[in-house]
Amino acid sequence: MTTATTQHAVNASGVWKIFNEGQPNEVTALQDVDLTVDTGEFISLIGPSGCGKSTLLRVIADLTDATRGQMSVAGVTPHEAREKQLYGMAFQQAALFDWRTVRRNVELPLELQGWDSGKRKARALELLEMVQLADFAEHRPWELSGGMQQRVAIARSLAVDPPLLLMDEPFGALDEMTRERMQNELLRIRQDTGKSIVFVTHSIPEAVYLSDRVVVMSPRPGRITDIVDIPLGMDRDEDTREADAFYESVTAVREALRGHVGGSAQRAKIGEV
Amino acid sequence: MSEQWADRLKYLWPPVLIALVFLGGWQALVVLRNIEPFVLPAPTLIGQEFLGDIGLMWQTAYYTGTTAFLGLVFGTIAGLAMALLAQRFIVVNNLVTPLAAGLAAVPIIALTPILNNMFSITSRTPRVLVTAIIVFFPMLVNITRGLIQVQPTQLELMRSMNAQPRTVLRVLRAPNAIPFFFTGMKVAAPLAVIAALVAEYFGGPQQGLGSRIAGSAANTAYGRAWAYVVAAIITGLIFYLIVVAVERWTTPWTGRSRSA
Numbered sequence: 001m002t003t004a005t006t007q008h009a010v011n012a013s014g015v016w017k018i019f020n021e022g023q024p025n026e027v028t029a030l031q032d033v034d035l036t037v038d039t040g041e042f043i044s045l046i047g048p049s050g051c052g053k054s055t056l057l058r059v060i061a062d063l064t065d066a067t068r069g070q071m072s073v074a075g076v077t078p079h080e081a082r083e084k085q086l087y088g089m090a091f092q093q094a095a096l097f098d099w100r101t102v103r104r105n106v107e108l109p110l111e112l113q114g115w116d117s118g119k120r121k122a123r124a125l126e127l128l129e130m131v132q133l134a135d136f137a138e139h140r141p142w143e144l145s146g147g148m149q150q151r152v153a154i155a156r157s158l159a160v161d162p163p164l165l166l167m168d169e170p171f172g173a174l175d176e177m178t179r180e181r182m183q184n185e186l187l188r189i190r191q192d193t194g195k196s197i198v199f200v201t202h203s204i205p206e207a208v209y210l211s212d213r214v215v216v217m218s219p220r221p222g223r224i225t226d227i228v229d230i231p232l233g234m235d236r237d238e239d240t241r242e243a244d245a246f247y248e249s250v251t252a253v254r255e256a257l258r259g260h261v262g263g264s265a266q267r268a269k270i271g272e273v
Numbered sequence: 274m275s276e277q278w279a280d281r282l283k284y285l286w287p288p289v290l291i292a293l294v295f296l297g298g299w300q301a302l303v304v305l306r307n308i309e310p311f312v313l314p315a316p317t318l319i320g321q322e323f324l325g326d327i328g329l330m331w332q333t334a335y336y337t338g339t340t341a342f343l344g345l346v347f348g349t350i351a352g353l354a355m356a357l358l359a360q361r362f363i364v365v366n367n368l369v370t371p372l373a374a375g376l377a378a379v380p381i382i383a384l385t386p387i388l389n390n391m392f393s394i395t396s397r398t399p400r401v402l403v404t405a406i407i408v409f410f411p412m413l414v415n416i417t418r419g420l421i422q423v424q425p426t427q428l429e430l431m432r433s434m435n436a437q438p439r440t441v442l443r444v445l446r447a448p449n450a451i452p453f454f455f456t457g458m459k460v461a462a463p464l465a466v467i468a469a470l471v472a473e474y475f476g477g478p479q480q481g482l483g484s485r486i487a488g489s490a491a492n493t494a495y496g497r498a499w500a501y502v503v504a505a506i507i508t509g510l511i512f513y514l515i516v517v518a519v520e521r522w523t524t525p526w527t528g529r530s531r532s533a
Contacts, residue, residue: 061433082435089433095426098526099448108444109434140526166433 008072009164009196010037010060015069017055017222028221029055033069035215035224037196039163044199044207044214046253052222053200054168060198061089061166074163085113087164088157092172094149096141102152103128103137109159127155130189147178151185158193165197172202180241183209187236204257208232208249209241216256226256314496322500334504337481340397341469341512344404345462351405352412352457359413360420360446361438369413377410381468385475400472407468408461415457419450455520462512470505482508 017030030052037043045053058064059071062078073081081087088109096105106124107115115123128134131151133144141149150170157165171179183206190197201207207214208230216226230249232240240246296316302308303315310318323330355373359366381403388399423445431441473483482505489498 063429063432082433085435087433089430091426091430093424093426095424095430097427097445097448099451099524112434112436112440112444142526 007039007075008036009039009041009074010035010043010198011070011072012036012056012060013070015056015059015071016067017052017059017064018067021067030059030066031221031223033224037198039196040194041213042190042197042199042211044201044211045217046201046204046207046214047217047222047257048219050219050222051217052219053217055222056217057166057168057198057200061087081164085109085160086162087166088160088162089166090150090153090157090168090170092169094141094146094153096149096152096156098141101138101140102133102144105141105152106155106159108156113160123159124155127158128152130158130192131155131185145178147174147182150174150182154186154189158189158195163196165195167197167199169200169202171206179203179206184237186210191234204250204253205241205246208246208253209236214249214253216253225259228252228256311493311495314499318496319499319503322496323503326500330500330504333480333482333485333501334508336478337466337469337473337483337505338508338512340400340472340481341404341465341508343397343401344469345408345465345512347401348405348408348461348465349412349458352409353416353454355409355413356416356420356450357442359417360442366417370417373410373413376406379406381407381471382475385472389475389477394477397478400469400477403472404465404468408465411460411464412454412457415453415460416450419453420446422453423449451524452520455516455524458516458520459513462516463509466505466509466512 012033012035015030015033015035016028019025019027019029033052033056035043035056045056047053055064059066060073060078062073062082071078074086076084076086096102097108100108103121103124106127107120110120110123125134125137128137131154133148133151133155136144136148141152144152154170157167171182174182186197187210189195197210199207199210209232211230214228214230215224216228217223218225228249232243232245232249299313300316303313355365355369359369384406385399385403388402392398392402420442427445428441431445436444470481470483470486473481474487477484479485479488482501486498486501486505489495489501
């Protein structure tokens with residue numbers, strides 16, 4: 001491992017993921033993916049269903065193995081990164097445990113790391129403060145709205161203070177207003193903590209608003225077709241959503257997506273005939 | 274507080290009303306049609322028999338209830354142990370489920386005489402075993418489901434936090450299975466009373482509900498036989514209500530979760 005790779009939050013080169021390889025139902029979920037995420041960078045993976053964006057996130061998280069290729073996370077293998085808890089993860093479902101209070105949900109990763117209960121509690125309250133849910137620490141998850149539950153999940157993913165956050169459509173199930181509030185909150189957390197973030201989404205404005213770079217992916221086979229730089233700087237707020245530069249970036253991402261989405265739809269049609 | 278009681282009454286009065294109408298109709302039928310007690314005893318007669326010998330009713334129900342309770346405990350422990358194995362080893366799961374289903378299908382009528390011969394007929398053991406076998410199946414099926422039916426995202430979360438299978442069992446699967454455990458218990462507890470009662474039909478000590486229902490019927494004391502039936506119903510109901518109370522007390526998150 002060279003020192004160059006240790007400076008990257010994520011480094012993928014020539015990564016393939018093939019399901020049921022050699023069988024009639026073989027699916028190439030990822031084809032020859034090269035991707036580098038710098039430390040402190042916010043990257044979004046965007047593309048239609050089946051483009052492999054979630055699979056790529058799962059390979060980074062060591063929730064599934066790459067079939068071929070090299071992947072490093074914070075300078076080590078994904079497996080080591082998972083063992084050492086070098087990343088925190090949030091999913092589309094908050095996946096909170098109903099039998100635990102909000103605070104004890106946030107404490108879960110710390111509990112698994114063997115922290116003692118006093119330190120655990122202090123850290124959890126600090127994180128709940130950060131996501132502005134300190135008043136709800138002793139509530140049960142089902143007493144909270146969807147957006148609040150997702151904030152708890154984000155607090156939980158930050159619990160062990162990992163350098164990298166992996167987020168799989170965390171705001172996908174929320175209404176538009178809540179979603180925009182959550183995006184602002186995530187940007188603020190990023191500013192406060194300096195985490196590297198890999199964020200999977202379906203939403204073009206969401207990807208543009210949050211990211212330094214948007215990675216555009218395309219299905220059958222899942223691959224990276226374009227990487228769009230978002231020149232909106234670090235200070236983003238509600239006004240950014242109205243800015244010309246924002247619309248230009250949205251258009252750039254949309255065109256990058258359309259080129260490939262249209263093409264594959266065309267192919268699918270031909271395939272059906 | 275009074276609002277809470279008004280709320281409870283709202284749910285309470287329909288079943289009470291139906292019970293009263295049912296009993297009233299029954300009484301009217303017996304009186305107006307002059308039906309003999311050996312065909313159908315009147316509710317008032319059954320009530321007289323029941324209240325007239327309430328001490329004996331209690332003793333009898335207590336005896337059978339003890340058998341049912343012991344069978345429930347052993348059957349639950351066996352079901353829990355097997356469910357823990359089944360969630361860990363898919364082979365055990367594939368082996369145990371059809372076996373348990375087969376065991377559940379064996380009629381008590383066939384099982385009890387065999388167990389009576391295998392163990393001392395004068396002891397409680399064969400009856401407790403019959404009850405345990407009947408209880409085993411619903412407990413196994415429900416607990417296994419609770420251990421296995423975990424949100425896939427929660428499993429991925431546990432994996433992302435580098436949790437080992439034992440930790441996943443302790444932190445996720447076991448608490449997830451608690452509501453399923455109580456669902457099994459709500460079926461198994463009244464079932465245990467019925468199993469213990471039926472097992473008494475096949476000889477052995479005579480101080481239980483099953484023996485006395487059969488004995489009273491044989492002596493044409495039908496009112497008395499029905500009084501024991503009432504005692505059996507109350508016993509089963511008490512078992513059920515205890516389970517419901519323990520469930521409410523230990524798992525405040527069920528019932529209101531998701532829907533809230």
